[in-house]
Amino acid sequence: xxxxxxxxxxxxxxxxxxxxSPIKLLLIEDNEMYSxxxxxxxxxxxxxxxxxxxxEAALEVVYSLKPDAIVLDIMLSPYLDGFTLLTKLKTDLxxxxxxxxxxxxxxxxxxxxxxxxxxxxxxLVKPFKSEELILKVNSLVNLSKNISxxxxxxxxxxxxxxxxxxxxxxxxxxxxxxxxIADNIDITVPELVVKLSVGYxxxxxxxxxxxxxxxxxxxxxxxxxxxxxxxxxSNMTINSIAYAAGFKxxxxxxxxxxxxxxxxxxxxxxxxx
Numbered sequence: 004x005x006x007x008x009x010x011x012x013x014x015x016x017x018x019x020x021x022x023x024s025p026i027k028l029l030l031i032e033d034n035e036m037y038s039x040x041x042x043x044x045x046x047x048x049x050x051x052x053x054x055x056x057x058x059e060a061a062l063e064v065v066y067s068l069k070p071d072a073i074v075l076d077i078m079l080s081p082y083l084d085g086f087t088l089l090t091k092l093k094t095d096l097x098x099x100x101x102x103x104x105x106x107x108x109x110x111x112x113x114x115x116x117x118x119x120x121x122x123x124x125x126x127l128v129k130p131f132k133s134e135e136l137i138l139k140v141n142s143l144v145n146l147s148k149n150i151s152x153x154x155x156x157x158x159x160x161x162x163x164x165x166x167x168x169x170x171x172x173x174x175x176x177x178x179x180x181x182x183x184i185a186d187n188i189d190i191t192v193p194e195l196v197v198k199l200s201v202g203y204x205x206x207x208x209x210x211x212x213x214x215x216x217x218x219x220x221x222x223x224x225x226x227x228x229x230x231x232x233x234x235x236x237s238n239m240t241i242n243s244i245a246y247a248a249g250f251k252x253x254x255x256x257x258x259x260x261x262x263x264x265x266x267x268x269x270x271x272x273x274x275x276x
Contacts, residue, residue: 026050026144029070031061031088032106033079044133050140058083062091065098071144074136075123077107077114086121093122099178102143104136112239116247119229120185126232173213175199176206180222184229184249192218226250227263234272241268 028045032038033056042052053068055061058079065073073092077085085105093099102124107114110128118126124143127136179198183190195218196203210218230248233239239247245256261267266274 026072026140027068027070028052028140029061029065029068029073030054031056031058031073031079031085032076033057034076041133041136045137045140048137050137058085058088061088065092065101070101072140073101073103074140075103075105077105077109077118086117089118089121089123096174100174102140104139104143106131106136112233115233119232122181122185169209169212172199172201172206172209176210176218176221177214180225184222184225189249189251192222223259224263227260230256230260230268231264231271234268241272244268 026049028050030038030042030045030052032041032054035056038054038056042054045052053064053070055064059082061075062083075085075089079085079088085107089103089105092101092103099122103122104125104127105118105123106127106129108129115126125139127139176195176199179195183195192206193203196206199206207218210216210221214221216224226248230244230250233244233247234241241257242253245253248256250256250259257268264271
């Protein structure tokens with residue numbers, strides 16, 4: 004049974020209280036038995052789940068459904084695989100802002116890195132605990148809403164031409180940072196300013212307004228988040244993770260990681276189970 008690989012209802016009761024407002028979720032999984040079992044558990048936690056069993060079908064509904072989050076299986080068949088679908092979603096401004104969690108039975112570091120490089124927000128290896136997925140979905144949705152709470156999400160999704168100029172610049176900045184980190188490129192904020200064709204003061208002002216931090220701190224936090232995902236979902240060495248996330252010094256990576264997450268990379272790796 005699909006539910007056997009996930010969790011039991013007793014554990015779910017502990018996380019139900021974390022989902023304070025209804026979440027609309029698009030679940031894309033080609034194993035119908037597994038998807039229905041997972042959907043049943045998610046629905047018991049105040050999550051409105053819409054299930055599609057192919058990438059093609061998901062593309063047909065995502066624009067009208069406007070989900071708060073997407074859970075996407077990598078191994079879709081037969082035509083549109085998960086990575087290809089993820090690329091389509093993350094390069095379309097109408098839906099690029101929607102958090103995506105990849106799920107897969109594959110735990111290979113290169114697959115995890117590929118998913119993160121394409122813009123996925125998180126990665127879970129099957130079998131996983133359903134309460135872990137619920138907490139991740141809730142956390143990502145809340146973060147997404149907090150970032151854009153001052154703007155009209157309907158306008159962003161349906162009328163890109165009327166997008167708030169500050170939000171538009173913030174989106175472009177975030178997307179460029181994601182690409183830079185995915186490609187492991189060493190770049191300075193002044194170089195980013197040139198690529199975005201804006202002044203330094205304007206970029207800093209917008210980033211502080213939308214993300215409540217500076218451009219430099221934003222980039223660092225994104226590198227650390229990518230490193231943490233690799234740390235929790237792969238067997239890569241800490242040195243390799245530091246390099247893959249764009250850090251030239253492992254000692255600097257470990258220091259900033261501990262300051263950001265509260266524990267050292269080694270402690271969090273040992274506690275990941």
